Amino acid sequence: MSLPLYYYLSITAVNILMSWTLYLPYRVAQLHFITVANMAISGYTAGYLVMALHVPFGLSLALGFLLGGLIGYVVSLFIGDAPTFAVVMVGFTFIYITRTVIENTPAVGGTMGMFGLPNIGGSPSFHRSAIIAILYGLVILVGFIIHRFDHSSLGRAASAVFADKDLAFSLGVDIRKLGMLLQTFSCTVAGGTGVLYGFIYKSFHLDFYTFQLVGIAMTIIFVGGYTTMWGTVVAAPVLYGVPLLFPPAIAAWRIVIYGALLMLVMIVKPEGFITRRTVFHVEAFLSRSRTKLNNSYP
Amino acid sequence: MRKGKFVVLAAIAAAFLTANLGFAQAQVKEWRVPFLNCLTGPIASIGEYLQWGAERAALEINEAGGIKGKPVKVVGIDTALDPQKGSVEMARVVSENTLVALGPVPEPVIMAAMPIAVENGMMSITATTSYEYAVKFFPWTVSWFPPTEERLAELVAAWAKLHPAIKTAIQFVEPYGPWPGMAEAHVKGLTSAGVKVLGKIDVPTDAVTFGPLVVKALEQKPDGIVFVCNAEKIAKIIKELRARGWTKMDHLLVFSSGDAPELYAAGGADINGVEIYNYINPDINTPRWNAFKQAYMKAHNGNQPPSLSTNYYDALYMIKRAIEKTAVTGNPKKLKEERKMIAEYIFNMKDFHGIMFNWNMKDGVPTDKPTFIFSIQNGRKKLIREVRP
Amino acid sequence: MQALIAQIINGLSLGSIYVLLVTGFNLLLLVAMIIHFAYPQVVVFSMYITWVVLLLTGNNILLGVLAAIGSSVLFNLLSAPLFQKVMKNRGEVDINSTMVLSLAMGMIITDVLSHSFNHGLPITFPEQLSGNSPVLRIGLITILRGQVWSLAVGVMAVSGFFLLLYKTRAGRAFRAIAEDPNGARLVGIPLLKTGLESYALTGVLGGIIALLLVALLGSASPGLGEQVANKVLAVSIIAGLGNLPGGLVVGLLLGILEAVAQGYISGSWSNVIAFVVMLVVILMKPSGLFGSKL
Numbered sequence: 001m002s003l004p005l006y007y008y009l010s011i012t013a014v015n016i017l018m019s020w021t022l023y024l025p026y027r028v029a030q031l032h033f034i035t036v037a038n039m040a041i042s043g044y045t046a047g048y049l050v051m052a053l054h055v056p057f058g059l060s061l062a063l064g065f066l067l068g069g070l071i072g073y074v075v076s077l078f079i080g081d082a083p084t085f086a087v088v089m090v091g092f093t094f095i096y097i098t099r100t101v102i103e104n105t106p107a108v109g110g111t112m113g114m115f116g117l118p119n120i121g122g123s124p125s126f127h128r129s130a131i132i133a134i135l136y137g138l139v140i141l142v143g144f145i146i147h148r149f150d151h152s153s154l155g156r157a158a159s160a161v162f163a164d165k166d167l168a169f170s171l172g173v174d175i176r177k178l179g180m181l182l183q184t185f186s187c188t189v190a191g192g193t194g195v196l197y198g199f200i201y202k203s204f205h206l207d208f209y210t211f212q213l214v215g216i217a218m219t220i221i222f223v224g225g226y227t228t229m230w231g232t233v234v235a236a237p238v239l240y241g242v243p244l245l246f247p248p249a250i251a252a253w254r255i256v257i258y259g260a261l262l263m264l265v266m267i268v269k270p271e272g273f274i275t276r277r278t279v280f281h282v283e284a285f286l287s288r289s290r291t292k293l294n295n296s297y298p
Numbered sequence: 299m300r301k302g303k304f305v306v307l308a309a310i311a312a313a314f315l316t317a318n319l320g321f322a323q324a325q326v327k328e329w330r331v332p333f334l335n336c337l338t339g340p341i342a343s344i345g346e347y348l349q350w351g352a353e354r355a356a357l358e359i360n361e362a363g364g365i366k367g368k369p370v371k372v373v374g375i376d377t378a379l380d381p382q383k384g385s386v387e388m389a390r391v392v393s394e395n396t397l398v399a400l401g402p403v404p405e406p407v408i409m410a411a412m413p414i415a416v417e418n419g420m421m422s423i424t425a426t427t428s429y430e431y432a433v434k435f436f437p438w439t440v441s442w443f444p445p446t447e448e449r450l451a452e453l454v455a456a457w458a459k460l461h462p463a464i465k466t467a468i469q470f471v472e473p474y475g476p477w478p479g480m481a482e483a484h485v486k487g488l489t490s491a492g493v494k495v496l497g498k499i500d501v502p503t504d505a506v507t508f509g510p511l512v513v514k515a516l517e518q519k520p521d522g523i524v525f526v527c528n529a530e531k532i533a534k535i536i537k538e539l540r541a542r543g544w545t546k547m548d549h550l551l552v553f554s555s556g557d558a559p560e561l562y563a564a565g566g567a568d569i570n571g572v573e574i575y576n577y578i579n580p581d582i583n584t585p586r587w588n589a590f591k592q593a594y595m596k597a598h599n600g601n602q603p604p605s606l607s608t609n610y611y612d613a614l615y616m617i618k619r620a621i622e623k624t625a626v627t628g629n630p631k632k633l634k635e636e637r638k639m640i641a642e643y644i645f646n647m648k649d650f651h652g653i654m655f656n657w658n659m660k661d662g663v664p665t666d667k668p669t670f671i672f673s674i675q676n677g678r679k680k681l682i683r684e685v686r687p
Numbered sequence: 688m689q690a691l692i693a694q695i696i697n698g699l700s701l702g703s704i705y706v707l708l709v710t711g712f713n714l715l716l717l718v719a720m721i722i723h724f725a726y727p728q729v730v731v732f733s734m735y736i737t738w739v740v741l742l743l744t745g746n747n748i749l750l751g752v753l754a755a756i757g758s759s760v761l762f763n764l765l766s767a768p769l770f771q772k773v774m775k776n777r778g779e780v781d782i783n784s785t786m787v788l789s790l791a792m793g794m795i796i797t798d799v800l801s802h803s804f805n806h807g808l809p810i811t812f813p814e815q816l817s818g819n820s821p822v823l824r825i826g827l828i829t830i831l832r833g834q835v836w837s838l839a840v841g842v843m844a845v846s847g848f849f850l851l852l853y854k855t856r857a858g859r860a861f862r863a864i865a866e867d868p869n870g871a872r873l874v875g876i877p878l879l880k881t882g883l884e885s886y887a888l889t890g891v892l893g894g895i896i897a898l899l900l901v902a903l904l905g906s907a908s909p910g911l912g913e914q915v916a917n918k919v920l921a922v923s924i925i926a927g928l929g930n931l932p933g934g935l936v937v938g939l940l941l942g943i944l945e946a947v948a949q950g951y952i953s954g955s956w957s958n959v960i961a962f963v964v965m966l967v968v969i970l971m972k973p974s975g976l977f978g979s980k981l
Contacts, residue, residue: 003389003414011382078970085924086969092917093962100959103473111473113409115434124417201385202413207406208381211917215794222787244386251376252338255798262791267772270784338798340910343807473955500954504914506704506904509697510949513827517690530809530908537905541819542829564809564906598806 006128008241010200013135015236017193018213019220020142021186023232024149026221027158028179029084029165033091033214034075037098038068038187039194040209044102046195047114047204052107057120061134061195068191072184080180095211102206113205117198127199135196142189146229154178219258223265225272228279235273329370329628331356331617332391333610334384334401334411334422337376343559344606345403348426349374350597351607352400354590355614365618368628372614377402381410392418395630398617398640399423400610405431405475412439419634421641423616425609428476429663437645440662442609443577446476447483449687450553453575453669454487454524456685457551460671464522464549466494468515470535472501472527480553481526488524496520501527501535512538522549529558533565540568547571548673557605562677572674576605579670579681582654590653602678612652620644693827694950695943700834702942704903706841707896708919709926709934714848714892716929717980718861718885721770722786725793726893727919728912732796733759733897735907738810746813755901756894763890764883766792771882793912800909809908816898817905833902840899844892845935852931861885918961925965927975937976941965 001009018035025032042064049055049063075094079087103111119127149155160168161175169175198204220239225231243254250257265272333352336345352372360369375391377384384407391399392414399422402411408424412435415422424432425442432441443449458464467488471481485495496518499511512535515523523539525532532552539550552561552574561569580591580602590611594603620626620643626636647659657667668686672679712726723729733755740754741747773784801807811817818833852858860881863871872878900907922941926933941961948957968976 003393003418004386007386007389007414011385015382082970083973085920085928086973089921089924089962089966089969092921093959093966096958096962100955103955111475111478112430113405115409116413201381201410203409205381205406205409207379208410212380215790218787218790240382244383248337248374248376251378252802253798254338254378256795259791259794259798262794263769263788266784266788266791267769270773338802340801341807342801346806500956502949502954502957504958505954506911506914507697507701509700509829510694510946511954513690513693513697514950516827530906533809534904534906537819541821541831542827543824559806559808560908563805564811564908566811 001128001132006132007200008237008244010128010131010135010196012237012240013132013139014193014197014200015216015220015240016139016232017135017142017189019217019224019232019236020146020229021190021193022214022217023221023226023229024146024182024186025087025179026162026226027150027155028161028175028182030079030082030087030179030183031084031091032087032183032186034072034094034183035091035186035190036209036211036213037091037094038071038190039197039213040098040102040206041071041194042068042191043194043198043209044108044114044204047117047198048108050117051114057118057199061192064195065188065192068194069184069188071191072187073180075187076180076183080178080183081176082179091214095209098209099206109204111206113203114198115203117202117204119202120199131196131200138189138192138196143229143233145185150229154181158182219262222272223262225274225278227271227276228274230279231272231274328368329365329617329621330373330396331370331614332373332375332396332399332401334375334377334387334391334399334403334407336379336403336407337374339379341379341404344604345376347559347594347598347604347607348403348610350594351590351603352610352614354593355611358586359614359618365621370614370618372400375401377407377411379404379407381406384411385414387411388414388422392420395628395633396420397626397628397633397637398620398644400425400613400617403427408435415439419641420637421644423610423613423644425613426606428480430476430479432662436662437641440644440659442664444664444667444687446480447486449669450480450483451487451490452687453671453685454484454551455491456683457573457575457671458488458491458493458522460683461522461549464493466496466518466520467522467524468496468518468520469498469524470501470511470515470527470532471498472503472531474503474528477526477553477555480555481524484524484526484553493522501531505531508535508538511535512542515539516542516544521546522551524551524553525556526553527556529556529560530564532556533561533563533569536565536572537568548573551575554605557679559601559604562674565674567676569674570676573671573682574674574679575669575671576679577667577669578605578608578654579668579672579684580605580679581681584654586653608653612650615652616644616647616650619647619650689825689827690950691947693829694946696828696830696834697950698943698946699838699939700831700903700942701946702939703834703837703841704900704915705918705922705938705941706845706935707837707899708915709922709938710841710845710848710931711889711892711896712919712923713929713931713934713980714852714889716923717852717931718865718889719767719770719882720774720785720865722789722928724786724789724916724920725796725912726789727916728793728796729759729762730893730897730900731907731909731912732762732800733894734901734911735800735804735810737897737901738812738907739804741813741816746815748813748815751816752894752898755897756891759893759897760887760890763886763893767882767886793916797909797913804909807909809906811906812901816901818902819905833899833905837899837903840895841938842935844895845931848892849931857884861888921962921965925968925976927977927979929980930975930977931980933975933977 021035046060046064049060120130157173220235224235356370356372375387388411402408416438421438424439429441429445469481488495499515550572554576557576620640624639624643645662657664671683715721715723736758737751737755741751744750821829823830860876922937926937945957945961948960
């Protein structure tokens with residue numbers, strides 16, 4: 001695999017995972033930006049463990065997931081069923097707290113950042129293979145979980161909450177527990193993603209985890225489609241990859257193009273490019289193809 | 299039929315994508331020097347003049363016959379201050395037959411992209427970052443500046459000695475990259491000059507008004523103030539100080555990273571008399587610098603060239619000399635060894651003729667670059683003192 | 688003691704920025720059901736247009752003022768159909784979609800400003816418009832002209848718009864078409880005319896805010912809007928979405944809290960302190976301190 005392709009694929013996987021961590025809570029209409037803070041907290045913690053305490057990468061990654069989940073769970077006790085904007089505030093607050101704490105903590109590099117993380121397995125090629133394998137393994141695992149969730153009674157309950165919270169409540173949906181579940185899971189995934197993000201670059205810097213990440217994730221979700229997990233899968237590689245191919249004169253206007261695309265999608269196709277109907281048609285097509293294939297072999 | 303068309307289109311898209319992600323090979327007809335720069339985004343204005351400086355050098359070199367008879371081309375690659383973009387671009391650069399690169403700019407992209415250059419044994423000259431960042435990637439980059447603690451302490455001590463009336467001082471410090479480290483070096487210097495440092499005022503990155511910070515500073519009654527924050531913020535803090543009655547403008551010192559167009563654009567006449575230190579002296583009289591200055595002013599509506607504009611100009615000349623003085627041929631088959639040759643030569647380059655002065659590199663660090671203290675008058679810097687190591 | 692008074696005055700000055708922006712933000716919410724996340728960026732855009740006109744006309748203040756108000760009104764009127772379309776697509780009022788749309792607008796505005804105006808460098812305004820001269824200075828206590836204007840106009844704007852929206856027929860019409868367009872049409876409120884008037888009104892306010900920020904700050908940069916956008920949204924949430932008097936109180940309190948935190952604790956922790964306090968408030972009262980008006 002070429003080096004540029006490795007970085008493209010690994011960062012795309014991070015963008016997919018990061019966007020899914022926003023997609024899930026948004027299923028119950030919560031904009032859960034704390035996941036960005038989770039990425040930073042788990043990332044820096046894992047980096048410190050590896051660099052200063054020589055903890056193996058695998059254990060640090062696991063701890064990164066755990067830490068993310070723990071933070072997500074504790075916070076969800078307070079905001080499991082909070083209104084959208086209260087959840088937004090929590091996210092902003094955690095992002096500010098995380099940044100300030102890291103800036104003022106020399107042990108993790110402070111404002112300079114953390115340099116020179118070691119290669120997993122001791123060699124650059126093994127490191128790259130491991131990162132890609134772990135990332136895409138995670139994408140498949142998380143994707144599977146989200147897919148099962150979306151097609152379960154919990155997923156239907158989430159859709160009901162999104163459509164009408166009061167109606168969902170009156171139908172017996174435990175909104176708080178559902179919110180807590182989604183927030184905890186998304187924070188867990190965010191924690192591990194944050195660790196892997198830093199290990200792609202083999203360094204950690206505060207500016208890897210900014211409000212800009214929130215903007216990127218929001219764009220991916222809303223352009224790709226927020227009603228189904230597949231929108232993220234399609235939008236993430238396209239929104240990251242296409243600008244890399246722009247000639248310099250057009251690349252200079254990349255952000256304007258992103259913004260215009262987002263506006264266009266909100267106006268013309270507010271549910272995003274990949275909607276539930278699109279997924280239904282694709283699933284039906286695949287089902288017909290499978291039936292045809294089965295029928296052609298007696 | 300629709301399915302077939304879809305498959306063909308997908309295959310074409312995949313081929314296009316992979317071709318542009320590093321499988322393309324080209325014949326070397328010119329010395330292509332990629333420059334990973336911030337051409338868009340929050341610091342696009344800085345990226346513009348860095349790019350201009352590098353392209354100016356390329357123009358001069360080509361007018362004089364190129365490098366070993368072949369023209370040099372600086373290829374601006376926008377990283378948009380985005381580590382995600384920076385890493386892929388560096389990966390692309392490293393995968394092509396690139397001998398040496400310029401940049402990246404600034405620190406977050408350096409952190410994301412330089413490990414790639416290091417891993418692949420390619421030098422990328424980061425000419426706008428501090429020693430503390432550059433040293434982490436030695437020997438595949440060089441530091442444009444000497445170690446912060448050594449040089450800045452000496453410099454600020456020299457400044458304090460220029461103003462014996464300064465018995466106490468305070469610093470405005472923004473938490474970004476190497477700046478807190480620079481502030482600590484200032485403390486060392488001020489203390490060695492007998493100045494009592496009253497503390498530091500933390501400047502939040504998103505501050506839009508500075509009244510509270512200025513009151514906090516003035517409450518401590520400092521004789522002098524040192525600024526270690528973003529150029530625009532420095533200008534605004536100085537305006538706030540003036541509005542609150544501060545008159546001793548020569549007791550204000552701006553650090554080198556604050557010497558940027560934003561300082562002058564936002565500060566205007568309010569920063570007259572303020573002192574500033576930097577590594578270049580715009581009033582040096584050399585033919586190359588005079589020509590550079592004239593060309594810059596012509597291209598930028600009469601504005602003076604900012605202090606960083608010559609960094610990548612000099613960096614490209616370093617590359618030129620390295621190619622000329624070594625056995626580098628640009629042959630793709632010898633890429634690995636030629637990358638190493640260039641890096642080793644630049645890492646310990648002797649008597650490099652920069653646009654303003656000559657200096658030596660020893661183990662990637664400039665050993666004898668002068669520093670200067672200026673007084674700002676009507677948007678221009680007037681030299682007060684040169685400080686040599 | 689002097690320092691404390693000085694910090695409180697600084698806090699009121701900082702708070703007045705939030706009050707002005709939150710008032711415009713809340714007004715758009717009340718008359719058009721739009722969460723305009725990028726409202727600060729739109730105001731900064733008007734500041735830039737003012738600067739361009741001043742540059743082209745040799746600092747003609749009257750034309751500069753008209754440019755600020757005109758550009759803000761025009762921007763509002765041009766963006767109104769986009770928001771209306773987005774909300775219409777949903778079949779019901781959807782605040783999240785307007786927030787996302789405005790986020791996109793903010794991205795575009797900031798990028799255009801950094802590309803196309805003054806090479807991305809900060810812009811400064813002439814002395815006549817910027818209020819940097821002191822009206823009072825006693826020791827550490829300094830009150831600048833711009834601070835007086837922005838606070839005074841901020842309070843007057845909140846009071847004025849509150850009275851307009853809740854005590855006048857026109858204001859009731861604005862709120863009616865925002866909350867229930869069909870119901871408003873049934874009772875004979877002309878939708879198009881009233882809608883345009885409401886957008887123009889918020890545009891006028893936006894222009895005035897731009898001028899007051901010019902007076903208070905004396906300069907602007909492309910990232911100025913983004914720097915305050917999070918806090919403006921936070922103030923609006925804490926006060927209660929759409930609550931005009933709440934926005935005034937919380938905006939000023941936040942300004943004072945930040946100023947005191949910067950003055951007595953640390954500049955780098957002031958954001959954390961401010962947001963943690965706001966977080967505690969919102970967790971205790973999710974609908975806002977003074978209740979949402981939605």
